[in-house]
Amino acid sequence: xxxxxxxxxxxxxxxxxxxxxxxxxxxxxxxxxxxxxxxxxxxxxxxxxxxxxxxxxxxxxxxxxxxxxxxxxxxxxxxxxxxxxxxxxxxxxxxxxxxxxxxxxxxxxxxxxxxxxxxxxxxxxxxxxxxxxxxxxxxxxxxxxxxxxxxxxxxxxxxxxxxxxxxxxxxxxxxxxxxxxxxxxxxxxxxxxxxxxxxxxxxxxxxxxxxxxxxxxxxxxxxxxxxxxxxxxxxxxxxxxxxxxxxxxxxxxxxxxxxxxxxxxxxxxxxxxxxxxxxxxxxxxxxxxxxxxxxxxxxxxx
Amino acid sequence: xxxxxxxxxxxxxxxxxxxxxxxxxxxxxxxxxxxxxxxxxxxxxxxxxxxxxxxxxxxxxxxxxxxxxxxxxxxxxxxxxxxxxxxxxxxxxxxxxxxxxxxxxxxxxxxxxxxxxxxxxxxxxxxxxxxxxxxxxxxxxxxxxxxxxxxxxxxxxxxxxxxxxxxxxxxxxxxxxxxxxxxxxxxxxxxxxxxxxxxxxxxxxxxxxxxxxxxxxxxxxxxxxxxxxxxxxxxxxxxxxxxxxxxxxxxxxxxxxxxxxxxxxxxxxxxxxxxxxxxxxxxxxxxxxxxxxxxxxxxxxxxxxxxxxxxxxxxxxxxxxxxxxxxxxxxxxxxxxxxxxxxxxxxxxxxxxxxxxxxxxxxxxxxxxxxxxxxxxxxxxxxxxxxxxxxxxxxxxxxxxxxxxxxxxxxxxxxxxxxxxxxxxxxxxxxxxxxxxxxxxxxxxxxxxxxxxxxxxxxxxxxxxxxxx
Numbered sequence: 017x018x019x020x021x022x023x024x025x026x027x028x029x030x031x032x033x034x035x036x037x038x039x040x041x042x043x044x045x046x047x048x049x050x051x052x053x054x055x056x057x058x059x060x061x062x063x064x065x066x067x068x069x070x071x072x073x074x075x076x077x078x079x080x081x082x083x084x085x086x087x088x089x090x091x092x093x094x095x096x097x098x099x100x101x102x103x104x105x106x107x108x109x110x111x112x113x114x115x116x117x118x119x120x121x122x123x124x125x126x127x128x129x130x131x132x133x134x135x136x137x138x139x140x141x142x143x144x145x146x147x148x149x150x151x152x153x154x155x156x157x158x159x160x161x162x163x164x165x166x167x168x169x170x171x172x173x174x175x176x177x178x179x180x181x182x183x184x185x186x187x188x189x190x191x192x193x194x195x196x197x198x199x200x201x202x203x204x205x206x207x208x209x210x211x212x213x214x215x216x217x218x219x220x221x222x223x224x225x226x227x228x229x230x231x232x233x234x235x236x237x238x239x240x241x242x243x244x245x246x247x248x249x250x251x252x253x254x255x256x257x258x259x260x261x262x263x264x265x266x267x268x269x270x271x272x273x274x275x276x277x278x279x280x281x282x283x284x285x286x287x288x289x290x291x292x293x294x295x296x297x298x299x300x301x302x303x304x305x306x307x308x309x310x311x312x313x314x315x316x317x318x
Numbered sequence: 319x320x321x322x323x324x325x326x327x328x329x330x331x332x333x334x335x336x337x338x339x340x341x342x343x344x345x346x347x348x349x350x351x352x353x354x355x356x357x358x359x360x361x362x363x364x365x366x367x368x369x370x371x372x373x374x375x376x377x378x379x380x381x382x383x384x385x386x387x388x389x390x391x392x393x394x395x396x397x398x399x400x401x402x403x404x405x406x407x408x409x410x411x412x413x414x415x416x417x418x419x420x421x422x423x424x425x426x427x428x429x430x431x432x433x434x435x436x437x438x439x440x441x442x443x444x445x446x447x448x449x450x451x452x453x454x455x456x457x458x459x460x461x462x463x464x465x466x467x468x469x470x471x472x473x474x475x476x477x478x479x480x481x482x483x484x485x486x487x488x489x490x491x492x493x494x495x496x497x498x499x500x501x502x503x504x505x506x507x508x509x510x511x512x513x514x515x516x517x518x519x520x521x522x523x524x525x526x527x528x529x530x531x532x533x534x535x536x537x538x539x540x541x542x543x544x545x546x547x548x549x550x551x552x553x554x555x556x557x558x559x560x561x562x563x564x565x566x567x568x569x570x571x572x573x574x575x576x577x578x579x580x581x582x583x584x585x586x587x588x589x590x591x592x593x594x595x596x597x598x599x600x601x602x603x604x605x606x607x608x609x610x611x612x613x614x615x616x617x618x619x620x621x622x623x624x625x626x627x628x629x630x631x632x633x634x635x636x637x638x639x640x641x642x643x644x645x646x647x648x649x650x651x652x653x654x655x656x657x658x659x660x661x662x663x664x665x666x667x668x669x670x671x672x673x674x675x676x677x678x679x680x681x682x683x684x685x686x687x688x689x690x691x692x693x694x695x696x697x698x699x700x701x702x703x704x705x706x707x708x709x710x711x712x713x714x715x716x717x718x719x720x721x722x723x724x725x726x727x728x729x730x731x732x733x734x735x736x737x738x739x740x741x742x743x744x745x746x747x748x749x750x751x752x753x754x755x756x757x758x759x760x761x762x763x764x765x766x767x768x769x770x771x772x773x774x775x776x777x778x779x780x781x782x783x784x785x786x787x
Contacts, residue, residue, distance in 0.1 A: 061782050064458040064743055065431060068783065086775075154600060154608050176601065176761040262603065263423060264754050267763035268772060280779045283424065289782070 049298075056291030061284045069288070077292035086277065087296060093182075093265070094273040097257070098250030100186035105194045106242070112194075113201035114227055119210075134195035141192065145259035148188055149175075175261065178270045185257045185271060189250075197242055204238030205231060240312045244305050251301050254279070274300075377412040379671045382419070382433070382449035384426040387631055388661060389416055391501065394695065395688050396681055412674060424746075427455060434464045437668045447669040448678070451498065453488060453660045453738060454746035460489055460497045461743075466665040467495035471676035477684050481701045488738040489662055498662035501682040501689065503699050503706075504625040505732025506560065507725060508652030509633075511549075511612075511641060514620045515648065518547050524723065528650040531621070534588060537653050541597035544620045550599040553612040553619045555589040555760055556753050557604070561623055563749060564656040569742040576748065576777050576786045578770070586756055586766070593760045601760045603753070613640050625658050626699035626729060635719050645721035651728055657736045690715075699729040706730050744781060751776040 056077055060070035081087055112133065116126060123129075136144070151158050152174040162168040174180040208231065216226050232239075254275035257265065263279070265272025274297055281290040383389070392399050392414075393407065399414070401407045407414040419426045430449055437445055451459050459465050469475075478486065478496075482503050489498040508531055512522035519530050519540070530540040541551035552558055562585035568577060592598045602608035612619025613634040622628065629635075629649075635642035663683070665675045681688055689700040693709055697717045700706065709715040710726035717725060742748075755773035758764040764772065774786030 062431075063781065063783050065434065065462050065464060084775075150607070153606075154602070155611050156607070173601075173761070176757070176763060178763070266754070266758060267761060268758045268768065270763075280776070283780050284782055286779075286782055 052291045052294050054291075055287045056295050058288045058291075060288045061286035063284065073288070077288045078295075080289060081292050081296060087274075087293075089269070090272050090274045090277045091300065093269075093271060094251055094253055097182050097185045097189070097253060097271065097273070098247070100182060101189035101193075102246055102250065104186075105190040105197055105246075108190070108194045109197035109201050109242075112198045113205055114231065116198070116202055117205040118223075130195075130199065133198055136192050137196055139192075141188075141255040142259045144188060144192065145256045148184060149260050152184060176267050178267055181257075181261060181267065181271045185253075185260060188256050188260075189253070192256075193246070193249075197246070200242055201235065201238060204235045207238075208234045236312065240309060243308050243312070247304055247308060248301055251297065251304070377671065378443040379409070379412050379414045379447045379674060380417060380443075380445065381414060382417045382426075382430050382446050383661075384419060384421040384450070384452075386416075386418060387627065388450055388663070389418070390696070391682060391692065392678065395692055396678060409674065412671065421452075427458075434666065437464070437666065440668075442670050445668045445670065446666040447671045448675055449664055449666055451662050451664055452746075453504070453657070453662075453741060454749065455743065456488055456498070456662060457741055457743040457745075459664060460491050464667050465497040466667050466669070466672075467491075467497055468499060468665070468676075468679065469496065471665055471672050471679070473499075473676055473679060477680060480686075480703050480705070481683065482703055482733045482736070484657075484733070484736040484738055485660065485662075485701050488741060489664075498664040499679045499683040500660055500662045500701050501692065501698075502627060502660060503701050503729065503733040503736070504627065504657045504660035505699070505729050505736055506623055506625045506628075506652075506656045506658050507649045507728050507732065508621050509624055509629060510621040510648050510650065511619065512646050512648045512721060513615065513641075514544065514547075514549050514618075518543050518549065518620075522648055524648055524650040527648060528652075531650065531652055533653050534584075538588065538592065538597075540620075541592055542595070545595065545597045549618050549620045550612070551592060551597045551620050553598075553609045553617070553622065554600045554602050554604065554606075555593060555598050555757070556601075557609075557621075557623050558589065559585055559749070559753060560658045561585075561652070561654050561656040564658075564737075565654055566740050569740050570748040571742045571744045571784060574783065574785055576744075576774060576784055578752075578773075582752065586759070589756070590760055590766075601757045603757075610634070613637075613642060615639075615641055615646070621652075623652065623656070623658075625660075626697060626725075627659065627661075629717065629719055630697035633719065642719040645718050647719050647721070648723055649717075649720055649725040649728060651732075655732050655735050657732070657738070693726070699726065699733070703730075703733075706733075744777075744784070747780045748777060751780065 055070075057072060057074060058070035059068065059073045059076070061068050115121060116123065116130070150156055153159070154171045154173050158174075159168070159171040163171060172180075174184060212230055212234075213226060216230055221229070252275055253273045257271050257273055258276050258279070261271055263276065265276055274293075278290055278293050278297075281293065381388070393401055396409070399407055399409050402413075405416045405418070407416070417429075419429045421427070430446075433440075433446055434449075449459075468478075478499070481499070485500045485503060486496055489500075490496050510522075510527055510531075515522040515527050519527060521527070529536070531537050537551075544551050562581050563579075566579035566581045568579060570576060570579075589598065593601060600608040611617035612622065622633070624632075629642070629647070633642040633647070634640040637643060641647055663675075663679055665672070665679075669675060682692075683689075683701055686702055686705045689702045690705055690709060692698050692700050693706075693715055697719060706726055707730055710724065710730055713722075713724060715724055715726055716722045752773050755769045755776065758772065759766050759769035777784060778786050
């Protein structure tokens, strides 16, 4: 009896050490989540110094968001910019990861390069965006260099063309996150049993074959993880385009992301519409994550 | 057993630490409020040393503003102000605390509004005493009881007789109470680059230049000439915006509906034509790098539109190599009269420094000597009609940035004609969003209709109570 109670009491510590997480989760995740959903059913905003509401309006906020047709536009913008950044990012990361983990290459100063590729992520996104804004402004250094080198005839206004703005956003996101992805993928690659590589080499497989037939399939769990976290991060894209376009999402809101749109409602502290929009985003994020998961998991079965 | 006790202790401290961190601000707030609530709204003389821990005698003047313009005025011209550091100063035994929040992205107003809404519960030393407002959003605060009527501070109408009427009209609430005072008048003029005028128009004499910009048609023709010599007529398309938006026939918002005035549409038409013809090089926002480029000779910009504060405060006059520094600007009336901005001093409801605020207001906005000193030292146009009319005739008040030209007569005339009756509380949002939306049209990224639709969409987002269609 005495012995048994001792075992139980050790288990108890597990729960006790979980308390901080549960408390923080409740405080900072669960309560905001529930109150967001609650708020979305109310008309609740501020006009000047006057508070309007909260008045219960049912699903009117949801109807407003569906009928004004903005949501699909901004979702499309967000996804376009995410994909434009994510594709080069994952390719670059896979390549770098494969090189770094390949023992036959005997790369020198690996630690140095691993640090360097991670560095862009240490700069605050808004500072990074501000830097690019200055670099690419009409009177900025990029334009004056291009004009002087006679590549451009006259200064190109990067900020007033749809694809130049989107490309800049995508490029910045790619630059900021490829180091992080590389490190994650490297961890996955190092986890693969080296015996498999050796066996493949003995069987006469080329480096390309090893990569596609061994590394990639065994990397799938990590790849799924990277894709889903990056998708969620991508849907929440905000700081880079916000600062780069000064909150406008110009030209013609073609670079306005969902969160930037949400931020527009917060100007008037419009918690009702903002809440409804957040609920939509919650659902969209959930569906997309499920899709990614299902898609990649079902391939594994084949 | 020992281990178990240690474990319990550790987890307990962890949880206790967490809980206390969350609970602390809430627990503190009511306590301080109780201690100070009794004297809220009392006269400035009331000693409130009881609850202060700071090493002064407990009198604090909190000033909320968006740049250091007012701070510089107080520092240089208010008798008895001593600077301690960039955000604190003293007047007698009162500590002056400056809370400077830039206006970008509405940050100033957001911060001010949040603090004003908490004003009733704040400790006496934390309450806002003075805040500044600008013409674009003055009405938002004038008709609310967050501002104190100046008569409550002991300033009589007779004290204010010399001020320009328009500066008082705009700050008068619907029930007829004057809620704020300004030391400056903001009639605008056309500020031109003398070098460019000589090169292109053959003369930099204000009267001659005026002929080339007398109305919008000649303005456009001059723009053509400027382009031929490599000059951009204005730095950005938004430069001329104020001149049009101040000469409208109605408010932005009428009966809860956004109305785009014909005169503003004229600005759109003219700007689009000028952008397409390459006469205005940039469609960027004001205050940005592309806009500021014209402050220097290499920027090759012919003119800016602006009031006195733009000239003395914003055009890089302190920087060697700028046109302003070399006195290379000239001023002329331009195609139409207009005003821009203007800073009003408001006393916040709940202040405990009424006497001091009244004195600051009186000294800066009615004391003729101080005001003339501001003109002489800072090239501002002050809110004192007789003094300005007197100074307009004197060479000693000539502006250095204008190469010795005295523009005060022009400002006097402009101030007489200032009409702020078409201001609405939504002006800032409408002006900003309109310019942003039209940039798309100017850049060729949208048709006019799409750009207007974009503007209406943005307004409804900003002000959910308005209708745009």
